[in-house]
Amino acid sequence: MRNVTEQDFDEVVLNNAKPVLVDFWAPWCAPCKALAPTLDELANEYAEEIEVVKIDIDENPALAGRFGVRGIPLLMIVKDGTECARTVGTISRSRLDAFIESNVGGE
Amino acid sequence: MMESITFHGDFSVKQEALTKLRSHIAAGTFRYSPAWSEEGADAIGCIVEADDAQRYSEMLGYPLALATALSSIVNAFRPLEKATQYAEAWLEQTPIGADLSKVVSQVLVEVLDEPSVVALTVQQPDVEHSRRSVMALHRRVVDGDAPDRAEWKAIRRAAVAASDMVMDKNLLRSAGAIVEAAAWPASMRTVLHDVLGARGGLEVKQLFDEIGWTDEKESQVYRIREVAETTGQFDGLNGLDRVLALLDADHPELAKGFRQRLEQFEKLGEAIRVVGFRIIELFKQAPVAAEAR
Numbered sequence: 001m002r003n004v005t006e007q008d009f010d011e012v013v014l015n016n017a018k019p020v021l022v023d024f025w026a027p028w029c030a031p032c033k034a035l036a037p038t039l040d041e042l043a044n045e046y047a048e049e050i051e052v053v054k055i056d057i058d059e060n061p062a063l064a065g066r067f068g069v070r071g072i073p074l075l076m077i078v079k080d081g082t083e084c085a086r087t088v089g090t091i092s093r094s095r096l097d098a099f100i101e102s103n104v105g106g107e
Numbered sequence: 108m109m110e111s112i113t114f115h116g117d118f119s120v121k122q123e124a125l126t127k128l129r130s131h132i133a134a135g136t137f138r139y140s141p142a143w144s145e146e147g148a149d150a151i152g153c154i155v156e157a158d159d160a161q162r163y164s165e166m167l168g169y170p171l172a173l174a175t176a177l178s179s180i181v182n183a184f185r186p187l188e189k190a191t192q193y194a195e196a197w198l199e200q201t202p203i204g205a206d207l208s209k210v211v212s213q214v215l216v217e218v219l220d221e222p223s224v225v226a227l228t229v230q231q232p233d234v235e236h237s238r239r240s241v242m243a244l245h246r247r248v249v250d251g252d253a254p255d256r257a258e259w260k261a262i263r264r265a266a267v268a269a270s271d272m273v274m275d276k277n278l279l280r281s282a283g284a285i286v287e288a289a290a291w292p293a294s295m296r297t298v299l300h301d302v303l304g305a306r307g308g309l310e311v312k313q314l315f316d317e318i319g320w321t322d323e324k325e326s327q328v329y330r331i332r333e334v335a336e337t338t339g340q341f342d343g344l345n346g347l348d349r350v351l352a353l354l355d356a357d358h359p360e361l362a363k364g365f366r367q368r369l370e371q372f373e374k375l376g377e378a379i380r381v382v383g384f385r386i387i388e389l390f391k392q393a394p395v396a397a398e399a400r
Binding site: 038041045092093095098101 | 175256260263264266267284287288290291295296297298301305
């Protein structure tokens with residue numbers, strides 16, 4: 001799962017041909033840490049359909065401000081350069097799967 | 108499915124792991140958490156000296172989903188002495204050279220088939236249908252089949268949709284969450300951890316339900332505690348002592364219920380402990396795939 005910064009966000013996320021699931025997180029956030037293995041596996045599960053990237057909000061505060069991040073973990077789906085859905089807080093693997101399915105669609 | 112051969116069939120791998128664990132227990136550095144720190148280590152950290160269940164899985168030949176769930180299972184054993192006994196039994200009673208690749212699906216079937224779970228899911232035909240469908244896929248895995256991604260996806264969607272239809276039944280919703288969490292192949296590293304988390308969530312609700320303790324009462328206590336922060340009431344007391352003093356002073360009925368809630372809390376973890384012991388039994392029954400050397 002790729003780490004994205006303020007420098008390459010536009011290129012990796014906004015200009016991506018695939019939908020992108022963006023994970024806003026921070027190293028001190030326990031729920032973010034708990035979610036990480038699930039995201040890793042979903043990145044593999046949906047490798048054909050989406051790209052999954054992570055943004056450390058401590059390292060990239062301008063991106064957190066730009067997207068109005070007020071709580072983490074925040075997961076955001078960007079399609080064709082536009083945010084189309086977000087969910088904040090802990091979320092089960094199956095609910096996250098349904099969130100991706102309903103906003104991206106799969107096979 | 109990747110084969111998981113315990114200790115890679117090597118007696119010395121098991122002995123080394125047991126020695127590491129026992130040295131932490133003897134030194135008093137076995138902990139519930141964090142997995143690895145200067146002060147000590149949990150069941151994973153004792154072996155790999157890091158918070159790294161994957162490395163534990165690779166070093167000792169346990170399926171990744173079992174290694175990932177280990178810390179949360181040990182955490183259900185209180186006090187620490189019981190936890191150390193379980194952690195030791197986990198390693199000690201795992202046969203050398205056993206193939207554990209079916210154990211996760213076996214455990215998931217058993218959790219889904221628990222009478223206290225079934226008693227809830229049968230209240231809603233769609234949730235019950237999902238429970239049976241998820242169990243059927245895991246049973247196929249146990250029988251050597253490998254359901255494809257589309258099959259898992261279909262039952263997962265159905266499980267989420269079924270839970271969404273449950274509006275006002277708290278316990279049934281929690282049972283639905285177990286079914287949802289189990290609707291993944293056993294090769295997914297967090298599947299067992301997630302199912303045990305959902306099972307623990309149901310246990311909390313069941314224990315609180317027995318005494319009529321609701322989310323609303325929980326929120327009421329939280330608000331009373333918050334207000335006291337601003338007014339300074341009983342600020343000479345800390346933690347639970349302060350909460351109880353606040354409730355005794357102005358909300359005696361709530362105080363009575365809160366004390367019962369605390370007593371119920373002591374019982375928590377039994378559902379996970381039962382699963383923990385079953386896992387060890389399944390280890391002992393697993394087919395031996397490699398002769399111990």
